[in-house]
Amino acid sequence: MSGAQHVNSIAGTVVGPVVQAHTVTAETIVLHAHDRRMPVPRRLPPPARTQVDRAEELDRLDRLLAAAGATRVVVAGLGGVGKIGLAVRWLDRHHDRHPDGVLHVDLNGWSGHPPPTTGQVLAGWLRALGVAADDLPADVAELTALYRTVTSDKALAVLIDDTRSADQVQPLVSATARGTTLVTSRHRLAGLAVVGFRTLDLDCFPAATGVALLAGLLDENRRPIGHELLRALADRCHGHPLALTIAGATSPRIPDATRTPDHPPEPPPPPRLHPPPWIRTSCPSEECCR
Secondary structure, three states: OOOOOOOOOOOOOOOOOOOOOOOOOOOOOOOOOOOOOOOOOOOOOOOOOOOOOHHHHHHHHHHHHHHHOEEEEEEEOOOOOOOHHHHHHHHHHHHHHOOOEEEEEOOOOOOOOOOOOOOHHHHHHHHOOOOOOHHHOOOHHHHHHHHHHOOOEEEEEEEEEOOOOOOHHHHHHHOOOOOOEEEOOOOOOOHHHHOOOOEEEEEOOHHHHHHHHHHHHHHHHHOOOHHHHHHHHHOOOEEEEEEHHHHHHOOOOOOOHHOOOOOOOOOOOOOOOOOHHHHHHOOOHHHHOO
């Protein structure tokens, strides 16, 4: 081999493509790594099978969405009143307003299970938004700063479910002015007002809506109880959506032979929920929980 000899050597571990050359002359050199496109995260829980009237609450959320700036709402109400169902229904209705994705976390406020840490939530969300695991800082404050940087220009929805305190929510609020953050809680979380949250109180159903929910839950083999008995069963559940759902799932079929014009059958008893003390103190309307 004539002329000067050139030896190319690489020390250490190399991940990805390598270019070896004698002399490279150029204004700009760009090496393209493998393009790993992450799917847009759509992490909403599945919607309820039967959806009944929440028109007033949905309209209120629509008005908040139409206002300038980020939409931030706490949906507050007693356990089982349908907070997460309303949030999922509304976010699904406005799918096109959040093209950059929907993130969700269940903070296990009253489930009996330990809540995920802020670091766990943010790390999972950032990976879903395309940040490589190796690029995630270990410090929670740095994770929070990175999350706000990544979300600053995104039209993103965030759903934070079963929250006990405002402190759990504040690090999870995205920095975008085009996004939506919905929080569900049995408390009104007044401390979130300082970062722009409004409160939507969710109450028990009126009688007519309770009947509609029961009718939607009962299949054809268990519906011969008729409207009057549906109304009686709905009244016994006091409009509580969870009680109505359990009643609809467990009510037995009432045979046609037991129904006569003079002696209609008694409605089946409502489910025994053994409500904990918070039902008597946290319900927006005491009448619905007596």
